[in-house]
Amino acid sequence: MLLIPCPWCGLRDEVEFKYGGEAHNNRPLVPDVHDDTAWAAYLFMKKNPKGLHLERWVHAAGCRRWFNVARDTVSNRIDGSYKIGEKPPAIAAETEESA
Amino acid sequence: MPDRYRRQSPLAHLGLVARASEDQSAEAGVVMAECPFCAQTGLRGDGSLARFGNAVKTVLGIAPPTEPNTVTGPEDFADGARILWLGPDEWLIVGGDVDAEPSGALRLALSDRHAAVVDVSDGRAVIALSGPNARDVLAKGCPLDLHPRAFGPGRCAQTVLAKAHVILHQIDASPSYEIYVHRSFADYLWSWLEDAAGEFGVRISNSRSDRNGLLGGRVTP
Structure with a gap:
């Protein structure tokens, strides 16, 4: 069971949350200029890393806000969380570059 | 209602x-x-704007709490409305009597702002x-x-x-x-x-x- 830090509500139990997949995978703003390959890359090609993963969660049974979490997919260790639209914390970014 | x-x-x-x-x-x-039968009113709006909080305060006497998961207002809701934090832009106003629910006055006060007031008492x-x-x-x-x-x-x-x-x-x-x-x-x-x-x-x-x-x-x- 994970304790997930909601940016608003603080540490809460995993049962209050829903997982939302990889973060920073934004839908193209001008969809017409995308060909099938680019659409497939957006829709299906996920990073699926072994290690640090930036992912979306929603505090479904709490404040119902979406936010991002930096989680290690091997150890389940959570390095932190940040609001939608914010840049990932510096620690997370450095680890991702070195990985 | x-x-x-x-x-x-x-x-x-x-x-x-x-x-x-x-x-x-x-x-x-x-x-x-x-x-x-306690009056409940859903309130949405931009809590970071002072004029939003002030408009609510003018009607209810209390401002919506900005600190997450806190409540403003009296301990006993018979003594007046209190406001529960539900989200950064969402609150629940709990009033005394259901017939005195404040959504009408509040909606009027917030009519020129980007806000929503909904009676959810029942x-x-x-x-x-x-x-x-x-x-x-x-x-x-x-x-x-x-x-x-x-x-x-x-x-x-x-x-x-x-x-x-x-x-x-x-x-x-x-x-x-x-x-x-x-x-x-x-x-x-x-x-x-x-x-x-x-x-x-x-x-x-x-x-x-x-x-x-x-x-x-x-x-x-």
């Missing part, structure tokens, strides 16, 4: 008023009561839970840290209780709580609470509603 004569509290079928008047054991670890049932073992009962079905250092009087939280989505508000340190649960879950949650509290001894009370000067659990046509 339904006409007053047709209004029925979500737990009216349990006959709680009659049960409360029965002779009950005084040594109960948990006291349970329904708080029927959407949720309110269950009051108090007594020395109240925290133990909640801890059986709630993942929230209920220890006084983490969750004390004046705090509220949306969480799950026995798998039902609830808003939990701690009123005082005795401890006493108020649980807001969706109307269709009220019967289930009441039964679960009564069962969970069984080992500590349960007393059904009308005191919460009596103190608020509200109607009893049932409205006679």
Whole structure:
């Protein structure tokens, strides 16, 4: 069971949350200029890393806000969380570059 | 909002008023009561804007809390409205009498702003839970840290209780709580609470509603 830090509500139990997949995978703003390959890359090609993963969660049974979490997919260790639209914390970014 | 004569509290079928008047054991670890017909108003808006908070304060006398999971307003909602934090741009206003619910005046005050005011009075049932073992009962079905250092009087939280989505508000340190649960879950949650509290001894009370000067659990046509 994970304790997930909601940016608003603080540490809460995993049962209050829903997982939302990889973060920073934004839908193209001008969809017409995308060909099938680019659409497939957006829709299906996920990073699926072994290690640090930036992912979306929603505090479904709490404040119902979406936010991002930096989680290690091997150890389940959570390095932190940040609001939608914010840049990932510096620690997370450095680890991702070195990985 | 339904006409007053047709209004029925979500737990009216349990006959709680009659049960409360029965002779009950005084040594109960948990006291349970329904708080029927309290006005509830959903409020949305940009809480970071001072003029939004000021507009609400002009109508209600209190500003919406900006700190997450806190409540502003009096301890007893008969003394006036109080506001529960539900999200960075979302609040629940709990007033005294359902007929005095403030959505009209509030909507007028916020009419020139990007805001929403919705009367949700009959959407949720309110269950009051108090007594020395109240925290133990909640801890059986709630993942929230209920220890006084983490969750004390004046705090509220949306969480799950026995798998039902609830808003939990701690009123005082005795401890006493108020649980807001969706109307269709009220019967289930009441039964679960009564069962969970069984080992500590349960007393059904009308005191919460009596103190608020509200109607009893049932409205006679």
